Amino acid sequence: MAKTQLNVRVDEGTARAARERAQARGISVNRYIEELVRQDAGETGRTFVDAAADFMKQYESVFTEEFAEARGTDAAEERC
Numbered sequence: 001m002a003k004t005q006l007n008v009r010v011d012e013g014t015a016r017a018a019r020e021r022a023q024a025r026g027i028s029v030n031r032y033i034e035e036l037v038r039q040d041a042g043e044t045g046r047t048f049v050d051a052a053a054d055f056m057k058q059y060e061s062v063f064t065e066e067f068a069e070a071r072g073t074d075a076a077e078e079r080c
Contacts, residue, residue, distance in 0.1 A: 010018070022032035039045070056063070 018029050018032060022029045025032065027035075
């Protein structure tokens with residue numbers, strides 16, 4: 001993938017925090033910031049949400065029955 005250079009100005013405290021966090025993870029500041037932007041853009045979160053949606057779809061009937069029992073209603077009533 002081609003890289004593009006960005007010049008960003010931040011206060012010294014933010015720069016220090018970025019360096020410290022990148023170092024703690026064993027990655028460069030550039031990679032640390034790339035990861036933050038990707039997370040903010042939702043790439044990581046989207047994968048989780050898609051997997052959670054698939055899980056809920058697979059087990060929808062189980063959840064419906066479980067919550068119907070907890071409410072003291074019939075599962076067929078819950079689906080209506």
